[in-house]
Amino acid sequence: MKRTGFATRLGAIAATVGxxxxxxxxxxxxxxxxxxxxxxxxxxxxxxxxxxxxxIMMSEFVIGRSTHKSMKGAIEQLSPGSPFKFFAYxxxxxxxxxxxxxxxxxGWVIEYLWSSVSGTLLxxxxxxxxxxxTTFVGTPQRCVMWTLLFLVLNFLxxxxxxxxxxxxxxxxxxxxxxxxxxxFCVNSLMLPDSDDGLEFLFEVDFDDLGWKGVVDAMGxxxxxxxxxxxxxxxYSSYFKDDSNLMKDAVTISMLDSLxxxxxxxxxxxxxxxxxxxxxxxxxxxxxxxPTIFQQLPGGTIWAVLFFVLLFFASITSTISLSExxxxxxxxxxxxxxxxxxxxxxxxxxxxxxxSALSFSTLSDVKLLDRNIFDFLDFVGxxxxxxxxxxxxxxxxxxxxxxxxIHNQLTNGGAHRSRFVQxxxxxxxxxxxxxxxxLIFLYYVGII
Ligand code: PFF
Numbered sequence: 551m552k553r554t555g556f557a558t559r560l561g562a563i564a565a566t567v568g569x570x571x572x573x574x575x576x577x578x579x580x581x582x583x584x585x586x587x588x589x590x591x592x593x594x595x596x597x598x599x600x601x602x603x604x605x606i607m608m609s610e611f612v613i614g615r616s617t618h619k620s621m622k623g624a625i626e627q628l629s630p631g632s633p634f635k636f637f638a639y640x641x642x643x644x645x646x647x648x649x650x651x652x653x654x655x656x657g658w659v660i661e662y663l664w665s666s667v668s669g670t671l672l673x674x675x676x677x678x679x680x681x682x683x684t685t686f687v688g689t690p691q692r693c694v695m696w697t698l699l700f701l702v703l704n705f706l707x708x709x710x711x712x713x714x715x716x717x718x719x720x721x722x723x724x725x726x727x728x729x730x731x732x733x734f735c736v737n738s739l740m741l742p743d744s745d746d747g748l749e750f751l752f753e754v755d756f757d758d759l760g761w762k763g764v765v766d767a768m769g770x771x772x773x774x775x776x777x778x779x780x781x782x783x784x785y786s787s788y789f790k791d792d793s794n795l796m797k798d799a800v801t802i803s804m805l806d807s808l809x810x811x812x813x814x815x816x817x818x819x820x821x822x823x824x825x826x827x828x829x830x831x832x833x834x835x836x837x838x839x840p841t842i843f844q845q846l847p848g849g850t851i852w853a854v855l856f857f858v859l860l861f862f863a864s865i866t867s868t869i870s871l872s873e874x875x876x877x878x879x880x881x882x883x884x885x886x887x888x889x890x891x892x893x894x895x896x897x898x899x900x901x902x903x904x905s906a907l908s909f910s911t912l913s914d915v916k917l918l919d920r921n922i923f924d925f926l927d928f929v930g931x932x933x934x935x936x937x938x939x940x941x942x943x944x945x946x947x948x949x950x951x952x953x954x955i956h957n958q959l960t961n962g963g964a965h966r967s968r969f970v971q972x973x974x975x976x977x978x979x980x981x982x983x984x985x986x987x988l989i990f991l992y993y994v995g996i997i
Contacts, residue, residue, distance in 0.1 A: 562789050563798055564721050565866070569781060570806040571724065572867030573655050574774040576860060577835050578927075579810040580817040582766050584828035587758025588750040591767050592814070594759065598771035599807050602985060605977040606777050606939045607799040609946035612958040614786030615795060620877045621780040624787070629949060637941045638878060641780035644934030645874035646894070648779065650901025651926035652871065653704070656864040657696030657906065658836060661686060663857035664696075671853055672844040676824050679837040687833075687909035697906045698899070704868045705895045708876065709888065723862040730859060731812040737846060738819040747819030750828060761992050768989060769931035774806055778938030781870050784877045796959050796970050816842070832927070872898065901926070932989075940986040947978030 583591050617624040622638035665671040674682065687693055738744060772778050786795075817835060820842050821828050830837060843853040872894055879890040904912065908923035917925040946955065952975075959974070960967050991997050 562785075562793060563802065564724060565870075566776075566782065566785050566798070567724055567802055567805055568863070568866030569776045569785060569870035570774065570802055570867075571727070571809050572863050573652060573659075573860070574770070574867070575806065575810040576813045576863065577655055577832070578773065579770060580813050581830070581832055581834040582770050583751070583814055584818070584821070584834055585831060586763035586766055587755065588818070588828065589752050589754040590756045590759040591763050592751060592811070593754050594764055594767040595771055595810075596807060598768045598985075599775065599803055601977055602768070602939065602943075602982045603771045603775045603777060604799055604803050605974045606772075606942055606982060607775055607782060607803060608795055608959065608974055609942050609978060610777065610780070610782035611786040611789070611795040611799060612946060612950070612955055613942070614783035615789045615791070615793070616954055616958050618787045620784045620787060620874070620881050622878065623881045624783060625945070628951070628954065629945075632945075632949065634941065634945045634949070637938065638780060640934060640941070641778070641783075641938055642875045642878050644779040644930060644938060645781065645871045646897050647901055647926050647934065648773075648930035649868055649871035650898050651905040651923050651930065652864075653700050653868060653898065653902040654693065654697050654905045654908075654923060655832075656700040656704075656861070656868060657693060657698075658687070659857055659860050659864060660696045660700055661692065662836065662839075663854065663861060666843075666850060666853035666857055669850060671840055672849050674840065676826055676837060676841050679840050680830070680833065683833045683836045690907050690910040693906040693910070694903055697902050700865075700868075701895065701899055701902060704865055704872060705891055707865065708869055708872055708891055723859060723866070727859040727863055728809070728812075730856060731809065731816060734816040734842065734852075734856075735812055738816050738823075738842065741819055741823035741845070743823045744819030746822035747817075748815070750822065751814050751818050761997075765932055765989050765992065768985065769936060772935035772939055773931035774810060775803060776867070776870060778935035778942065779871070779874060780878075780938065781874055784873055785870060787877075792961060794961065794965055796965065796967060832924075933993075936986050936989060940983060943978040943982035943986075947975060947983070 579595075583595075613621070613624045613628065617627045619627060620638070621641055622635045625632055625635035625638070662671065738747070776782055789795075813835075817838050818828060820838050821834075824838075824841055826838065828834075839856070840853065843849040843856070846852050872891075875894045875897070876887065876890040879885055879893065880887055905923040905926060908915070908921040913921055915922055918928070920928060955975070956967075956971065957963075959965070959971055988997065
């Protein structure tokens with residue numbers, strides 16, 4: 551199969567930022583921060599980005615860009631006979647499960663976009679917004695319908711090929727989303743009692759956190775940066791050979807974290823100003839955002855604009871998730887792109903429909919005490935992504951030829967990396983494996 555590359559360096563980075571920035575930043579980060587007490591969670595999250603996220607992102611880039619292949623083929627080329635290649639299956643499975651439940655939230659975004667456009671979203675009390683959300687997710691037909699619509703759109707874009715589809719959307723959408731978030735931040739900061747929200751976000755109190763908070767923060771860092779499911783290996787396999795991997799990884803991680811923090815600054819001052827609870831769970835932004843929009847002059851227009859952009863931010867993420875099994879099947883089994891798309895679409899649709907029904911028809915089905923949606927929202931980031939990250943760190947830190955790492959990170963010595971490279975290797979060898987293994991020991995009850 552012939553591979554197309556991204557047209558420009560900016561395009562490749564924009565598409566990778568498009569993968570990273572999504573519902574993870576704008577929906578999941580605020581609700582997780584809200585559930586885990588705010589400041590301390592955010593501090594641990596940022597530490598995870600810096601100490602584990604950036605090095606693991608660079609490792610995925612090294613593997614993908616040096617071979618121009620997805621995970622399994624890449625490992626076969628870099629380390630023939632190495633068993634690490636089998637973790638490609640973990641990535642593919644993780645991507646299918648994550649994209650399945652994630653598409654349900656994308657469906658929620660379409661529902662909110664639809665009710666913004668039709669003018670029924672705004673002019674309710676905060677309590678009513680909570681009820682509106684609960685009634686909506688409890689209506690199986692509606693949830694499934696929007697989820698399916700989203701998946702159809704997702705796979706239509708994928709069918710047009712990575713370059714045309716992803717690059718074009720990402721280039722336009724990201725800067726606009728950024729500006730919009732800043733406008734909403736300013737608005738939230740002007741609300742009465744907004745200080746309480748900022749205090750919640752930035753005052754660090756470890757008593758509020760606990761081990762659960764640490765696990766959540768680490769899973770969230772991986773989720774937000776799209777790590778551990780071989781997504782960035784797949785994407786960087788399309789990078790050009792002269793792209794600066796170190797600089798790109800740092801830029802992408804910083805932009806991604808900035809978007810998450812901005813989302814927090816939009817949400818929490820409003821939560822406290824309207825006297826709501828920060829620990830509302832997955833429905834948090836869907837009850838707060840309408841309350842924020844209706845404060846603004848021309849509220850409906852802001853709502854439409856925001857949900858359109860959130861839709862684009864989500865679809866650039868699901869495209870990158872879907873690309874994992876698709877590229878895997880094309881590279882591994884040499885089947886046509888359309889066949890790979892159809893197989894992926896069928897599998898993801900099954901997971902998505904089961905997740906969409908978690909709040910209604912299937913609400914009694916529990917796994918680890920959670921409904922299907924919450925279960926996938928837990929094991930996706932906190933198990934699959936962390937496991938993938940652990941394997942990537944160990945492989946690149948301990949087993950991959952150091953010359954390959956050096957050549958990839960510095961483009962054959964063209965970029966200096968006196969401090970960065972030793973730091974990356976140290977993190978991959980020690981910090982990341984120890985941190986992730988501690989988390990797994992916590993799961994099995996040893997700590
Ligand atoms: N990083 C995306 C987000 O924050 O919404 C989600 C995601 C995309 C996770 C791609 C994993 C992935 F491979």
